[in-house]
Amino acid sequence: MLTLAVPTFPSRLLARLPSAPPSLAFSLAANRLLWPALQTLDWEPLVGRRYAIRINDLGLSLRFTVGPHGFAPDNGTPDLTISATARDFLLLLARREDPDTLFFSRRLVSEGDTELGLIVKNLLDALDPDTVLSRLPAPLARAARRLMAG
Numbered sequence: 730m731l732t733l734a735v736p737t738f739p740s741r742l743l744a745r746l747p748s749a750p751p752s753l754a755f756s757l758a759a760n761r762l763l764w765p766a767l768q769t770l771d772w773e774p775l776v777g778r779r780y781a782i783r784i785n786d787l788g789l790s791l792r793f794t795v796g797p798h799g800f801a802p803d804n805g806t807p808d809l810t811i812s813a814t815a816r817d818f819l820l821l822l823a824r825r826e827d828p829d830t831l832f833f834s835r836r837l838v839s840e841g842d843t844e845l846g847l848i849v850k851n852l853l854d855a856l857d858p859d860t861v862l863s864r865l866p867a868p869l870a871r872a873a874r875r876l877m878a879g
Contacts, residue, residue: 752802
């Protein structure tokens, strides 16, 4: 079973940081890992919309938009905010937990445009994890595969 406990001090520190640096780091990583795979799908409904991912136990908020060339940091009011703990986000990424199960158990919270939330969920479900992981350097890809295998 995947275990992850976030110490209190780092999470309090992260919560005080501005959202721009982590949002930029997220956007760069998403452009490298997700954008090539998303382009093979119908990603057009994502364009021009604003998103926030809140990692509750880290006190971290990632804010971004999707444009014709990929992900970019954004500080506007999000159309869709998705919140969960770091552990639950990792379980989702590893496909060891179903988003619907987390949603109905209130461990994953979606706020804002519910139709957009369903579009995002369906696009993420359609992504092939191996295609995404193949964009990582080999040592990171191996570590991610081990994590996903449990």
